[in-house]
Amino acid sequence: MPELPDVEVFKHYLDATALHQTIDQVAVKSRKILRHLSPLRLARRLKGRKLASSHRHGKLLLIELADGARYLVLHFGMTGTLKYFEDEAEEPPHTRLLLRFTNGSYLAFDCRRMLGEVDFTEDAKAYLEGRGVGPDALELTWEQFKERLAGKRGVIKSALMDQSLLAGIGNIYADEILFQAGIHPQARMDRLSEEALRQAYDTMREVLEQAIAVQADPARMPASWLLSYRDKQAACPHCGHAIARIKVVGRTAFVCTRCQKIDR
Ligand SMILES: [Zn+2]
Numbered sequence: 001m002p003e004l005p006d007v008e009v010f011k012h013y014l015d016a017t018a019l020h021q022t023i024d025q026v027a028v029k030s031r032k033i034l035r036h037l038s039p040l041r042l043a044r045r046l047k048g049r050k051l052a053s054s055h056r057h058g059k060l061l062l063i064e065l066a067d068g069a070r071y072l073v074l075h076f077g078m079t080g081t082l083k084y085f086e087d088e089a090e091e092p093p094h095t096r097l098l099l100r101f102t103n104g105s106y107l108a109f110d111c112r113r114m115l116g117e118v119d120f121t122e123d124a125k126a127y128l129e130g131r132g133v134g135p136d137a138l139e140l141t142w143e144q145f146k147e148r149l150a151g152k153r154g155v156i157k158s159a160l161m162d163q164s165l166l167a168g169i170g171n172i173y174a175d176e177i178l179f180q181a182g183i184h185p186q187a188r189m190d191r192l193s194e195e196a197l198r199q200a201y202d203t204m205r206e207v208l209e210q211a212i213a214v215q216a217d218p219a220r221m222p223a224s225w226l227l228s229y230r231d232k233q234a235a236c237p238h239c240g241h242a243i244a245r246i247k248v249v250g251r252t253a254f255v256c257t258r259c260q261k262i263d264r
Pocket of ligand 1: 236237238239240241256257258259260
């Protein structure tokens with residue numbers, strides 16, 4: 001499922017391929033992917049215009065059009081991805097939105113499981129507020145992070161994944177951050193020491209930045225990361241203890257109970 005590092009990779013891909021070309025055709029292949037507007041209205045807003053720049057906020061990609069502050073918004077759901085191509089035959093199998101440019105190339109928003117969304121807004125800031133999306137995880141200072149998370153009810157894993165507190169972290173990166181920080185996902189926020197919270201913040205930044213640096217490709221991530229061991233048979237890359245698979249607020253979490261402490 002695309003989380004902050006994956007969407008950052010999509011942003012770089014889009015920036016390197018589809019910007020500054022005029023859109024001449026808009027095909028909505030699955031109406032359900034549109035959050036608010038009709039295919040016709042989306043086409044009217046995009047046709048004849050260029051994609052000028054893009055901005056990632058949490059797991060959302062906001063693509064600004066060339067003629068003023070208007071944004072195509074992509075949410076990648078569980079399986080969303082982008083593909084830019086020149087030959088029609090290369091269209092991916094689960095294309096939900098297809099843009100054709102006047103130079104003959106295409107940009108597809110492919111989403112197998114249909115949990116992604118395409119939207120449009122004229123005010124990015126108000127849009128994010130309206131969706132209840134908090135600040136981007138990589139834009140938060142330590143002070144802001146502490147102010148938003150310290151003493152919250154519930155457990156740390158759900159706080160890290162709460163998009164209204166900070167945006168961008170999902171199930172996989174929450175597990176990774178907590179593993180590397182040595183904090184159990186069920187550690188209660190109201191009992192967490194400031195030192196442990198600081199550890200979570202520093203580790204969050206390191207993990208997200210390192211993941212972006214390797215294009216969010218699990219095969220290129222360090223062998224010491226949990227990400228490669230999301231398997232209940234696996235041994236902890238730090239201590240060799242078996243990685244446990246547990247449920248934390250309804251989601252599967254992978255944890256080394258020897259390395260990750262609940263009282264920190
Ligand atoms: Zn361990």
